[in-house]
Amino acid sequence: MTLDRRSFLKALGVGSAASLAACATPGGGLSMAKSGGRRVVVVGGGYGGTIAAKYVRMLDASIEVVLIERNRQFVSCPFSNLVVGGMLNDLSTLTVGYDKLAANHAIKVVYDTVTGIDTAAKTVTGSTGTIDYDRLIVAPGVDFRFEELEGYDPATTPEIMPHAWKAGPQTLLLRRQLEAMRPGGTVIISVPATPFRCPPGPYERASMIAMYLKRSKPGSKVVVLDANPDIVSKAGLFRKAWAKHYQGIIDYRGAKRVTGVNPRNMTVSIEGLEDVKGDVINVIPPQRAGDIARAAKLTGPDNRWCPVNATTFESTVAKNVHVIGDACIAGAMPKSGYSANSEAKVCAANVVALMNGRETIEMSGINTCYSFVSEKEAVSVAGVYAVKGGAIISVPNSGGVSPDLSETEAIYAKSWINNILVEMTT
Amino acid sequence: MIQRSATWALAALVSLCAGAAVAAPPSAAMLSNACAGCHGTNGGSAGPSMPSLAGQSKEAIVDAMKKFKSGERPSTIMGRLAKGYTDADFATMGDYFSRQKLHPTRQALDPALVARGAALQEANCSRCHLEDGKEGKDDTPAMASQWLPYLQMQMSMYLSGQRKMPEKMEEKVKPLSRADLEALLHFYASVK
Numbered sequence: 001m002t003l004d005r006r007s008f009l010k011a012l013g014v015g016s017a018a019s020l021a022a023c024a025t026p027g028g029g030l031s032m033a034k035s036g037g038r039r040v041v042v043v044g045g046g047y048g049g050t051i052a053a054k055y056v057r058m059l060d061a062s063i064e065v066v067l068i069e070r071n072r073q074f075v076s077c078p079f080s081n082l083v084v085g086g087m088l089n090d091l092s093t094l095t096v097g098y099d100k101l102a103a104n105h106a107i108k109v110v111y112d113t114v115t116g117i118d119t120a121a122k123t124v125t126g127s128t129g130t131i132d133y134d135r136l137i138v139a140p141g142v143d144f145r146f147e148e149l150e151g152y153d154p155a156t157t158p159e160i161m162p163h164a165w166k167a168g169p170q171t172l173l174l175r176r177q178l179e180a181m182r183p184g185g186t187v188i189i190s191v192p193a194t195p196f197r198c199p200p201g202p203y204e205r206a207s208m209i210a211m212y213l214k215r216s217k218p219g220s221k222v223v224v225l226d227a228n229p230d231i232v233s234k235a236g237l238f239r240k241a242w243a244k245h246y247q248g249i250i251d252y253r254g255a256k257r258v259t260g261v262n263p264r265n266m267t268v269s270i271e272g273l274e275d276v277k278g279d280v281i282n283v284i285p286p287q288r289a290g291d292i293a294r295a296a297k298l299t300g301p302d303n304r305w306c307p308v309n310a311t312t313f314e315s316t317v318a319k320n321v322h323v324i325g326d327a328c329i330a331g332a333m334p335k336s337g338y339s340a341n342s343e344a345k346v347c348a349a350n351v352v353a354l355m356n357g358r359e360t361i362e363m364s365g366i367n368t369c370y371s372f373v374s375e376k377e378a379v380s381v382a383g384v385y386a387v388k389g390g391a392i393i394s395v396p397n398s399g400g401v402s403p404d405l406s407e408t409e410a411i412y413a414k415s416w417i418n419n420i421l422v423e424m425t426t
Numbered sequence: 427m428i429q430r431s432a433t434w435a436l437a438a439l440v441s442l443c444a445g446a447a448v449a450a451p452p453s454a455a456m457l458s459n460a461c462a463g464c465h466g467t468n469g470g471s472a473g474p475s476m477p478s479l480a481g482q483s484k485e486a487i488v489d490a491m492k493k494f495k496s497g498e499r500p501s502t503i504m505g506r507l508a509k510g511y512t513d514a515d516f517a518t519m520g521d522y523f524s525r526q527k528l529h530p531t532r533q534a535l536d537p538a539l540v541a542r543g544a545a546l547q548e549a550n551c552s553r554c555h556l557e558d559g560k561e562g563k564d565d566t567p568a569m570a571s572q573w574l575p576y577l578q579m580q581m582s583m584y585l586s587g588q589r590k591m592p593e594k595m596e597e598k599v600k601p602l603s604r605a606d607l608e609a610l611l612h613f614y615a616s617v618k
């Protein structure tokens with residue numbers, strides 16, 4: 001009755017390279033005349049942007065929707081830790097295209113990198129031209145605050161000390177480094193201070209790497225240097241899994257903020273302590289909203305994240321601009337793929353309401369994050385969200401973490417990634 | 427920078443006033459679409475183990491949600507999620523999913539088992555699982571096209587006593603062999 005990997009992968013054949021054929025890029029790129037009366041432009045086709053584009057079209061087919069994404073294929077961060085750990089052989093099952101989405105909902109997908117947003121003129125500019133919008137939804141995910149790490153060169157350091165915090169070549173590089181490491185080696189994972197994309201992600205990664213080392217690199221260990229005082233999410237469950245499976249392999253050190261890197265010596269420095277040396281070093285840098293959100297001045301006083309209205313996700317800085325996903329400040333909702341999906345639907349419903357002069361609808365949202373802790377076991381955190389006093393709160397007495405490590409949750413987790421990727425791509 | 431913060435503060439103030447306009451309470455779509463990240467758009471699951479909700483009766487969904495919330499029905503995650511909603515929300519979402527078309531699935535099923543199940547269902551299950559499982563009596567869930575691994579997990583939970591079977595269903599299930607039950611599940615999963 002267990003789901004073997006083959007059927008999981010088969011079920012996952014959502015949108016591999018094969019589906020690139022019917023490219024949806026309109027000929028003129030961004031210089032396109034408006035086809036209808038009203039237009040929504042979405043910047044970023046990830047967990048948030050695809051869903052926002054789709055649901056606007058589902059709710060009101062009279063609104064033209066243009067989705068601008070820089071890559072022709074999207075690689076999912078969720079489940080990419082399974083590639084790092086070797087449970088998945090490569091990223092093919094996590095790589096999806098936009099054709100079906102574009103065709104099913106008549107969404108105009110333009111492959112371009114947005115370089116400018118003029119919120120006064122209501123235009124978006126990329127290399128293929130400039131397009132105007134009635135409402136704009138910005139979903140660029142995160143970029144990194146590399147400048148806070150001494151000695152870090154954004155061009156060269158990730159090739160030596162991969163972050164693998166955007167799935168793709170970085171994920172595969174980290175995997176290759178682990179495979180090439182000598183038995184008895186040390187892997188370092190540095191975790192930035194909150195908030196960052198996917199709070200349980202670093203600890204899932206530590207579990208997956210430890211799983212691999214235990215099997216294939218005897219005597220090796222994983223040192224987790226965490227800027228936070230303790231494991232940020234599902235702490236009890238991760239500790240339980242580590243004690244059960246990875247005793248003596250995972251060396252967790254809380255309140256150890258990495259402040260600098262030395263790629264030549266393969267060391268990282270920590271405030272007030274001696275440098276730590278590693279054979280493989282996974283530096284997860286501190287983060288902020290995607291660069292385009294900052295360039296468009298959509299960030300708040302912290303200059304990092306974008307403040308939004310808790311019901312419409314309209315920017316509190318710029319009118320007619322909405323920000324969803326990792327880039328926005330969504331109150332109690334963590335920065336996750338599920339949150340981005342849920343926020344996108346709330347945003348779409350209210351964009352459509354506002355464009356039709358209707359009353360806005362109070363948000364109701366969900367987050368769930370599954371984390372694998374071993375080949376067969378996963379744990380989850382879940383939450384239900386509502387608005388109170390103008391802020392997104394977690395509904396009291398709801399949600400929480402799994403009672404225990406669970407094989408059943410691992411089965412459901414595989415169905416979750418399938419479902420959410422199908423939702424994004426069809 | 428100072429100037430930037432000042433504009434920001436002003437903008438925040440303006441939008442705070444604008445945002446004071448009250449919003450309508452969460453609509454059926456607002457509540458239900460949040461579930462779709464696991465159960466699929468409009469409740470049609472892409473599988474292979476998350477169940478579809480599309481086309482389930484309102485009663486079946488409300489009953490399931492209440493039992494998840496109270497803990498009467500065991501779950502991995504639905505109990506934690508159900509606690510975030512009221513009975514009125516359950517009714518709203520149940521109504522929403524009941525209006526969605528049953529989600530046809532393509533699954534690898536054993537034709538011999540499907541045929542055997544088809545022969546068994548009339549006498550054993552059709553009193554409550556109506557129309558080949560496309561509908562259910564009262565709060566009986568629809569099973570047509572449901573994902574087989576999901577149905578198998580639920581049947582295991584019934585047989586092990588973790589999930590409580592309705593008495594009248596138990597009377598029918600008990601005398602059947604594991605192989606017969608497996609055949610019935612293949613049959614229901616095959617119905618389009």
Ligand SMILES: Cc1cc2nc3c(=O)[nH]c(=O)nc-3n(C[C@H](O)[C@H](O)[C@H](O)COP(=O)(O)OP(=O)(O)OC[C@H]3O[C@@H](n4cnc5c(N)ncnc54)[C@H](O)[C@@H]3O)c2cc1C
Pocket residue numbers: 043044045046047048049068069070071074076077078079080081112113114115139140141142164165166167197198201290292324325326327335336337338339340368369370371
């Ligand atoms: C290792 C790891 C594991 C994770 N596991 C989980 C998990 O199990 N569950 C979960 O829910 N979440 C998980 N997450 C978090 C999840 O990946 C993010 O929260 C999610 O991707 C956020 O969605 P988004 O739409 O905000 O950004 P993204 O999904 O990153 O999408 C942003 C898109 O915008 C595009 N873009 C950016 N700038 C521009 C521009 N200027 N022009 C054009 N296009 C642009 C990018 O190319 C990208 O496609 C994980 C993250 C990591 C790193």
